[in-house]
Amino acid sequence: MEFKRVVVTGLGALTPIGNTVAEYWNGLINGVSGAAFIKSFDVEKFKTKFACEVKNFDADGFLGRKDARKLDPFVQYALFSTEEAVKDAGLDFEKLDTSRIGVIWGSGIGGLKTFLDEVVNFAKGDGTPKFNPFFIPKMIADIAPGHISIKYGLRGPNFTTVSACASSNNSLIDAFNYLRLGKANMFITGGSEAIINEAGIGGFNAMHALSTRNDDPATASRPFDLDRDGFVAGEGAGTIILEELEHAKARGAKIYAEMVGGGMSADAYHMTAPHPEGLGACLVMKAALEDAGLTPADVDYVNVHGTSTPIGDPQEVKAITDAFGDRIYDINISSTKSMTGHLLGAAGAVEAIAAILAIKNDIIPPTINHFTDDPAFDPKINFTFNKAQKRVVNVAQSNGFGFGGHNASVIFRKYQD
Amino acid sequence: MSDIASRVKAIIVEKLGVDESEVTPEASFTNDLGADSLDTVELIMEFEKEFNVAIPDDQAETIGTVGQAVAYLEKNVKA
Numbered sequence: 001m002e003f004k005r006v007v008v009t010g011l012g013a014l015t016p017i018g019n020t021v022a023e024y025w026n027g028l029i030n031g032v033s034g035a036a037f038i039k040s041f042d043v044e045k046f047k048t049k050f051a052c053e054v055k056n057f058d059a060d061g062f063l064g065r066k067d068a069r070k071l072d073p074f075v076q077y078a079l080f081s082t083e084e085a086v087k088d089a090g091l092d093f094e095k096l097d098t099s100r101i102g103v104i105w106g107s108g109i110g111g112l113k114t115f116l117d118e119v120v121n122f123a124k125g126d127g128t129p130k131f132n133p134f135f136i137p138k139m140i141a142d143i144a145p146g147h148i149s150i151k152y153g154l155r156g157p158n159f160t161t162v163s164a165c166a167s168s169n170n171s172l173i174d175a176f177n178y179l180r181l182g183k184a185n186m187f188i189t190g191g192s193e194a195i196i197n198e199a200g201i202g203g204f205n206a207m208h209a210l211s212t213r214n215d216d217p218a219t220a221s222r223p224f225d226l227d228r229d230g231f232v233a234g235e236g237a238g239t240i241i242l243e244e245l246e247h248a249k250a251r252g253a254k255i256y257a258e259m260v261g262g263g264m265s266a267d268a269y270h271m272t273a274p275h276p277e278g279l280g281a282c283l284v285m286k287a288a289l290e291d292a293g294l295t296p297a298d299v300d301y302v303n304v305h306g307t308s309t310p311i312g313d314p315q316e317v318k319a320i321t322d323a324f325g326d327r328i329y330d331i332n333i334s335s336t337k338s339m340t341g342h343l344l345g346a347a348g349a350v351e352a353i354a355a356i357l358a359i360k361n362d363i364i365p366p367t368i369n370h371f372t373d374d375p376a377f378d379p380k381i382n383f384t385f386n387k388a389q390k391r392v393v394n395v396a397q398s399n400g401f402g403f404g405g406h407n408a409s410v411i412f413r414k415y416q417d
Numbered sequence: 418m419s420d421i422a423s424r425v426k427a428i429i430v431e432k433l434g435v436d437e438s439e440v441t442p443e444a445s446f447t448n449d450l451g452a453d454s455l456d457t458v459e460l461i462m463e464f465e466k467e468f469n470v471a472i473p474d475d476q477a478e479t480i481g482t483v484g485q486a487v488a489y490l491e492k493n494v495k496a
Contacts, residue, residue: 066432066433130462130466132459132462133455133462134455137455
């Protein structure tokens with residue numbers, strides 16, 4: 001059977017460097033860091049005292065106090081970025097077949113804050129189980145797409161993908177596949193995460209995963225720099241409206257780009273450490289290219305996973321080298337996590353948006369905070385250090401790798417009729 | 418208004434996000450104040466916490482209006 005074509009017709013973003021897509025993109029191309037000392041809890045006893053928090057987000061103002069308190073922040077964020085995307089795409093659901101519109105959403109963890117608060121409350125008591133009736137429905141990772149469907153009345157396929165930091169790449173790929181197969185006309189997809197709380201920061205600290213550069217948070221996320229010392233936790237949401245091409249054309253939709261491929265693989269190696277030779281990462285990039293019917297020569301930009309950890313960055317460079325061969329010297333690579341921090345389950349979505357806007361604007365957002373070359377990396381590779389670069393971007397690929405060894409990679413192309 | 422009635426009212430206003438004027442004795446949590454089944458459970462738990470009482474499930478099921486809540490608590494809360 002012939003696959004249908006799938007295009008991007010709407011975007012929404014709530015990120016540590018901007019609460020709209022326009023602000024986010026402006027932050028990206030100007031090299032803005034979203035990192036600062038954590039405001040949401042007392043960090044005195046924590047090894048890491050900073051993160052990339054979402055700023056000036058007024059949940060009560062957006063949702064009303066009654067509804068806001070029933071929603072974990074990861075759902076509040078999801079609804080916020082989705083509202084922007086729905087407006088951006090010009091969607092009037094009363095005029096569309098809502099049984100053919102689904103929501104596939106990514107979240108690595110779900111409602112960690114809700115879980116933490118409820119368990120702390122229980123532990124303070126005498127053992128009598130006094131849990132809030134909203135505890136479970138606030139916390140479960142699948143509740144974000146549930147709420148999106150309820151808000152807009154969307155009765156197509158609806159679920160969450162959970163693959164840690166690859167989660168929203170998986171949601172994009174699932175939505176893409178259902179659309180290609182003709183199983184729906186449109187998906188609201190993307191991901192959200194909200195783990196900047198005592199459990200999230202303390203838990204990642206215990207793994208030695210986070211940067212501890214407390215004397216200079218803004219430069220702590222420095223992917224591919226010699227002195228990188230861990231990732232910087234981020235939070236937020238990204239929404240992408242994926243639509244079957246003929247459906248988009250019929251309603252006169254604005255088209256940002258075409259989604260042309262998705263790849264998935266597993267490292268099958270270790271709970272948290274990536275495969276040292278980048279085996280899974282190489283496989284996933286090749287799989288995505290093959291799915292798209294493209295070769296490395298077609299690719300202009302790779303938005304890498306690039307979390308700024310000592311062991312993660314080298315394996316990804318090794319993987320790109322193996323997957324791209326000599327083409328690696330002609331592409332731009334960048335890690336926008338240098339600016340946003342690591343949005344975990346939302347990373348795939350916000351980074352796909354960066355890739356889509358790179359295609360739309362022909363600008364590569366930079367990898368900021370580069371001070372010292374790491375001799376482990378070939379100096380001929382263009383990591384787009386410190387400043388955005390102009391170049392025609394026909395094809396952009398975006399990688400996401402998650403604890404558990406999950407890898408997912410997506411590819412977008414400039415739309416041509 | 419009794420002390421119990423005013424505290425019940427405050428809880429309902431806070432949890433259901435309704436205006437104080439709507440919280441009349443006859444007002445039904447579900448029909449008039451927009452509560453769903455989970456809201457109702459939460460309200461009962463809040464009453465238990467506020468007044469330091471345990472409301473058994475079979476009793477909780479009989480509390481559907483503001484007035485019923487106040488009456489139950491006035492009868493069962495030790496002064």
